[in-house]
Amino acid sequence: MQKKQYKYIYGPVPSWRLGSSLGIDPVSMDEKICTFDCTYCQLWKTKNFCKKRSVFVPVKKIIDELKTLPDIEIDYITFSGVAEPTLAKNIGKMIKETKKMMNKKIAVLTNSTLLDRNDVQNDLLQADLVVAKLDAASQDVFEKINRPMDEFKLENIIQAIYDFRSIFNGKLALQIMFLEDNKHQAEEIAEIAKKIKPDEVQINTPLRPCEVEPLGEKEMKQISKCFKGMNVINVYEKEKKEVSSLSDEDTLRRRGKI
Numbered sequence: 172m173q174k175k176q177y178k179y180i181y182g183p184v185p186s187w188r189l190g191s192s193l194g195i196d197p198v199s200m201d202e203k204i205c206t207f208d209c210t211y212c213q214l215w216k217t218k219n220f221c222k223k224r225s226v227f228v229p230v231k232k233i234i235d236e237l238k239t240l241p242d243i244e245i246d247y248i249t250f251s252g253v254a255e256p257t258l259a260k261n262i263g264k265m266i267k268e269t270k271k272m273m274n275k276k277i278a279v280l281t282n283s284t285l286l287d288r289n290d291v292q293n294d295l296l297q298a299d300l301v302v303a304k305l306d307a308a309s310q311d312v313f314e315k316i317n318r319p320m321d322e323f324k325l326e327n328i329i330q331a332i333y334d335f336r337s338i339f340n341g342k343l344a345l346q347i348m349f350l351e352d353n354k355h356q357a358e359e360i361a362e363i364a365k366k367i368k369p370d371e372v373q374i375n376t377p378l379r380p381c382e383v384e385p386l387g388e389k390e391m392k393q394i395s396k397c398f399k400g401m402n403v404i405n406v407y408e409k410e411k412k413e414v415s416s417l418s419d420e421d422t423l424r425r426r427g428k429i
């Protein structure tokens with residue numbers, strides 16, 4: 172396939188969670204903008220902490236770029252990229268317009284920090300799949316791993332995911348990154364997950380280049396037992412699809428690895 176330069180679209184990437192996933196970066200800045208600075212982030216360190224929602228890219232620009240796509244196999248169109256995607260104030264409109272044009276399932280990967288806001292909840296209600304991050308069961312471990320902006324409290328984030336679950340009719344997945352620093356909390360995180368009742372629990376460990384080491388296959392298998400009775404997928408056990416990206420450069424900038 173001939174590679175092309177895109178500004179807002181990347182991939183498709185072979186995602187162990189989503190199959191062939193075409194990414195849309197609704198922020199698309201040169202710098203990462205986030206409410207977290209996770210130790211395992213495959214992007215660079217967060218210099219621009221931000222929790223204010225803004226319009227970074229007009230919806231029309233995304234749609235115009237989607238119109239130039241060749242005919243490719245896509246399982247999901249996924250809103251993610253170099254920033255927390257819910258920081259884009261127009262993500263709701265983007266989801267709506269993308270869905271109308273592409274007729275594909277839409278996923279949003281979020282770190283859950285803005286999920287307590289009504290406007291964010293309303294925007295995400297339009298997605299088919301929301302993948303919400305939850306990596307800790309206590310404030311100290313949360314701060315150690317996710318290194319959030321000062322004011323974020325884990326208990327509020329858990330409550331927000333719980334509240335969103337009660338109004339969201341689409342598929343809700345919890346993504347949990349397990350590392351040396353939180354593996355001892357697997358049971359407690361599983362207890363929280365059971366109360367949230369997600370449709371799926373995605374057990375992950377950082378296999379892309381970053382500043383921390385991943386857990387091994389055996390440890391991850393042990394951890395997944397804590398989630399017994401839930402629909403669990405484990406990064407080591409899920410096969411990836413063969414997928415060819417449209418632009419390697421744009422994809423690598425957002426993922427660190429294809």
Ligand code: SF4
Pocket residue numbers: 205206207208209211212213214217253254255282
């Ligand atoms: S929430 Fe995502 S983008 Fe933000 S620091 Fe963590 S891993 Fe990186």
